[in-house]
Amino acid sequence: MDDELILLNPGPACTSQRVKDALLRGDLCHREPEFGDLLARLRADLPRALHLPDHEALLVTGSGTSAMEMAVISSVRAGREILVVDNGVYGDRLLKIARANGITAHVVRPDGDDLTRWTTPADPEAVRAALAEHPAVDAVAVVHHETTTGLINPIAAIGAIVAETDAVLVVDAISGTGNEDQDLGEVGADIVCGTANKGLHGLPGISFILCSAKGVERVQDVPARSLYLNAASYLKGQREGNVPFTPAVQVCYSLDEALQEYFEAGGFAGRTKLYRERAELVRAGFERLGLDVLVRPDLRSNSVTMLHLPETVTYDRLHDELKARGYVIYAGQGSLSSRFFRICTMGEIPWHRLEDLEGALSQSIKAARG
Numbered sequence: 001m002d003d004e005l006i007l008l009n010p011g012p013a014c015t016s017q018r019v020k021d022a023l024l025r026g027d028l029c030h031r032e033p034e035f036g037d038l039l040a041r042l043r044a045d046l047p048r049a050l051h052l053p054d055h056e057a058l059l060v061t062g063s064g065t066s067a068m069e070m071a072v073i074s075s076v077r078a079g080r081e082i083l084v085v086d087n088g089v090y091g092d093r094l095l096k097i098a099r100a101n102g103i104t105a106h107v108v109r110p111d112g113d114d115l116t117r118w119t120t121p122a123d124p125e126a127v128r129a130a131l132a133e134h135p136a137v138d139a140v141a142v143v144h145h146e147t148t149t150g151l152i153n154p155i156a157a158i159g160a161i162v163a164e165t166d167a168v169l170v171v172d173a174i175s176g177t178g179n180e181d182q183d184l185g186e187v188g189a190d191i192v193c194g195t196a197n198k199g200l201h202g203l204p205g206i207s208f209i210l211c212s213a214k215g216v217e218r219v220q221d222v223p224a225r226s227l228y229l230n231a232a233s234y235l236k237g238q239r240e241g242n243v244p245f246t247p248a249v250q251v252c253y254s255l256d257e258a259l260q261e262y263f264e265a266g267g268f269a270g271r272t273k274l275y276r277e278r279a280e281l282v283r284a285g286f287e288r289l290g291l292d293v294l295v296r297p298d299l300r301s302n303s304v305t306m307l308h309l310p311e312t313v314t315y316d317r318l319h320d321e322l323k324a325r326g327y328v329i330y331a332g333q334g335s336l337s338s339r340f341f342r343i344c345t346m347g348e349i350p351w352h353r354l355e356d357l358e359g360a361l362s363q364s365i366k367a368a369r370g
């Protein structure tokens, strides 16, 4: 792995050889009992891994956005509405999904330009006020870790407010499963969206939602707004060991292996500790190099760091210089793309490659200045 390109983008993240090898477990028809066994194991292990043992897992073949779309369209009953918390690209995506599917959506969003909105955490009191103002709201949707800037939202405080109502809480934890400190078991979320890749270290291509008893009840009460992404169809099929459509069987094998690795490495406690240590290591290097982190320290995630581009250095030059030295970084999104870049320490990354990052960054910045 020494000469391999290290992906420092927030997914797809690097995976271990063991996870890659699992792709070769063999061909398997998803209508055979062996697939039923694999599905049952994944449906048991995902909630256990994320401290949500009473939630029911539904797996879908697709990227994380398919889990988001399944969650949004399956959580709002006919004639009811959704409240979306938007302080980043993924909050905005939740909103777009609702509107694209004809669901009336209200939004709680910090004031200001992109830079201000995307560095301000969601405000639980604004959620409370919006719920009081819009009594037809049936679901509140919020992103746990806004990958846009590497900011953590106060989902537990929002969960406590939503729990006082009939609404369900939908949490996009796609960038926060296993890698961020907030224990999802302490949030009161009814529908949690996640993906096999990112913090769980599987391969991209399989995503999932985890539903509480209230979430399960809700998805069964909602009209089918999509053929492919209707959670109730998955619930019915998967309870019988089946999936409604052809799944990415081999990606399921890899997720199975990734979850075994996760448990062997100490589960949630072990994985979050590793991510905290990585953040400490690379951020100490950023500081020595004089690179400023955009997000306030108390709001920073363990896995994504948004940094100001050094003066006279363009993202494209920095990207290419770092890639030549073995690291792939990631641009800022939207209007922040010309001023910031992101470094993400998700996935399987040898420690020494993270230690070497500071030197590679230093050389790359010098070379990019020309």
Ligand SMILES: Cc1ncc(COP(=O)(O)O)c(C=O)c1O
Binding pocket: 010, 011, 063, 064, 065, 066, 068, 090, 143, 145, 146, 147, 172, 173, 174, 175, 195
């Ligand atoms: C918080 C969050 N939600 C949703 C997504 C969308 O996932 P995908 O690109 O796999 O569809 C991402 C991807 O980076 C994300 O970080």
